[in-house]
Amino acid sequence: MKVRPQLLSLNAYAPGKSSEEVRREYGLDQIVKLASNENPYGSSSLVREAISNIKDFAVYPDGAAAELRKKVAQYVGVNENQLIFSSGLDEMIQIISRALLDEHSNVVLSAGSFSQYRHNAVVQNAEIREVPLKNGRFDLTAMAEQMDEKTQLVWICNPNNPTGTYVTDKELDAFLQVVPPHVLVAMDEAYYEYVTADDYPDTIPLLDRYENLIVMRTFSKAFGLAAFRIGYAIGAPSFIQQLEVVRLPFNTSVLAQTAAVAALKDIDFVESSAAANSRELQKYYEFCRLHNIDFYPSQANFIFMSFPGKKSEAIFQYLLERGYTVRPFPNGIRVTVGTEEQNKELFNILEKMVLVTN
Numbered sequence: 001m002k003v004r005p006q007l008l009s010l011n012a013y014a015p016g017k018s019s020e021e022v023r024r025e026y027g028l029d030q031i032v033k034l035a036s037n038e039n040p041y042g043s044s045s046l047v048r049e050a051i052s053n054i055k056d057f058a059v060y061p062d063g064a065a066a067e068l069r070k071k072v073a074q075y076v077g078v079n080e081n082q083l084i085f086s087s088g089l090d091e092m093i094q095i096i097s098r099a100l101l102d103e104h105s106n107v108v109l110s111a112g113s114f115s116q117y118r119h120n121a122v123v124q125n126a127e128i129r130e131v132p133l134k135n136g137r138f139d140l141t142a143m144a145e146q147m148d149e150k151t152q153l154v155w156i157c158n159p160n161n162p163t164g165t166y167v168t169d170k171e172l173d174a175f176l177q178v179v180p181p182h183v184l185v186a187m188d189e190a191y192y193e194y195v196t197a198d199d200y201p202d203t204i205p206l207l208d209r210y211e212n213l214i215v216m217r218t219f220s221k222a223f224g225l226a227a228f229r230i231g232y233a234i235g236a237p238s239f240i241q242q243l244e245v246v247r248l249p250f251n252t253s254v255l256a257q258t259a260a261v262a263a264l265k266d267i268d269f270v271e272s273s274a275a276a277n278s279r280e281l282q283k284y285y286e287f288c289r290l291h292n293i294d295f296y297p298s299q300a301n302f303i304f305m306s307f308p309g310k311k312s313e314a315i316f317q318y319l320l321e322r323g324y325t326v327r328p329f330p331n332g333i334r335v336t337v338g339t340e341e342q343n344k345e346l347f348n349i350l351e352k353m354v355l356v357t358n
């Protein structure tokens with residue numbers, strides 16, 4: 001078999017060791033997973049109730065997700081024809097990439113951001129124009145300078161995974177004014193519900209002014225439904241209609257649609273998760289300042305920390321052996337903000353490491 005040559009440069013997604021494997025290998029009682037930015041408080045109790053009421057397993061889901069569509073349209077404050085649903089935003093990134101990119105086009109993205117933008121562009125055999133982050137933040141000026149008549153798409157992750165930094169409303173306004181109208185500006189707002197900054201852009205009203213804007217949100221993070229795989233994008237109806245052509249007919253399951261509808265009835269759960277997250281983030285900032293650990297202030301439910309003079313793989317391993325999984329990057333680690341108890345224990349472990357090795 002001979003797959004298309006560009007696939008040979010990619011690796012399949014490699015899941016980390018399961019918590020159970022780590023637990024057994026290191027003889028631990030339990031593992032605290034702070035590696036994938038899941039909601040440490042779980043999800044709304046309404047979800048469990050709703051999915052246990054699903055009766056008929058033999059019928060296909062509603063391919064148009066009519067009920068969920070109605071609820072999301074109300075929640076976001078848009079028309080139903082502005083929405084498309086996907087099996088998590090991972091699939092939305094694939095749908096958008098398939099619809100727009102081929103070997104004759106290019107995509108502008110940031111080197112220090114979510115890896116799936118690049119992965120899907122390679123699969124499409126598009127030219128990739130990568131712009132480095134500047135102080136952990138998107139450099140929109142440099143990204144705009146990379147665009148030409150063959151540019152089809154630009155990815156902006158806001159807040160950014162893994163740094164937690166954000167593009168401000170003024171920065172986005174200036175950017176949208178210079179981006180040519182043939183370039184789709186794809187805003188990945190996976191952590192939208194966690195944001196607290198006053199100058200974080202309100203992108204929904206911008207959709208009326210910019211037909212080349214699309215906004216992506218997910219139920220995987222603050223809503224705590226990562227297991228179900230459900231996300232959505234909001235854009236211009238005519239463009240959404242074109243994306244629908246690429247979408248699989250039944251890409252979101254009955255379970256996922258039911259869970260998301262139930263979760264939308266309990267916004268209190270999301271708000272209390274977000275409030276707890278920002279309280280706990282403050283404790284991370286204090287801890288980092290106290291121990292001279294570099295960090296970026298975060299608008300999400302994770303924090304990026306760099307330990308001067310230490311290798312992030314070594315820190316990753318140190319934490320793993322003590323029952324904490326985090327995500328290592330070349331220049332630091334990304335830690336999901338856990339519950340008060342989990343964070344306190346993590347600080348104790350990290351403190352010992354800092355004191356021992358300094």
Ligand SMILES: *Cc1c(COP(=O)(O)O)cnc(C)c1O
Binds near residue numbers: 090219230
């Ligand atoms: C987690 C994440 C996603 C994927 O989320 P799913 O909806 O679970 O597929 C997309 N973008 C960013 C930036 C993320 O952090």
